[in-house]
Amino acid sequence: MNALEKLHLALGLVVTARRLDLGLSQDAAALKAGVERLYFGKLERGQNGMVTLAMLSKVAGALGTLPEVLIAEARERVDEVPDDGVLERPTLKAGRRPRKKPEG
Structure with a gap:
């Protein structure tokens, strides 16, 4: 797996x-x-090996951030990607939202 493929992951x-x-x-x-x-x-x-800046900007906006922040965070996490590219992925359970801590 090359460096660009790892960055995409x-x-x-x-x-x-x-x-x-x-x-x-x-x-x-x-x-x-x-x-x-x-x-x-x-x-x-x-x-998706052909991520455009326009599409990344849309995705970043939906996530409340900027595309350059997503890219910087990906560069920081690239070492977490194993050489075989197989990752364990967290999921959001159907019908469940992450619990928010109670205020107070």
């Missing part, structure tokens, strides 16, 4: 983590970004 990890932190499903995040859910899923799995 790391970007997918970052996008997935941010989406889950927001409690969004892939469908909801894709809708918010104005992109196809299939595209969003491929981006999260690191399977």
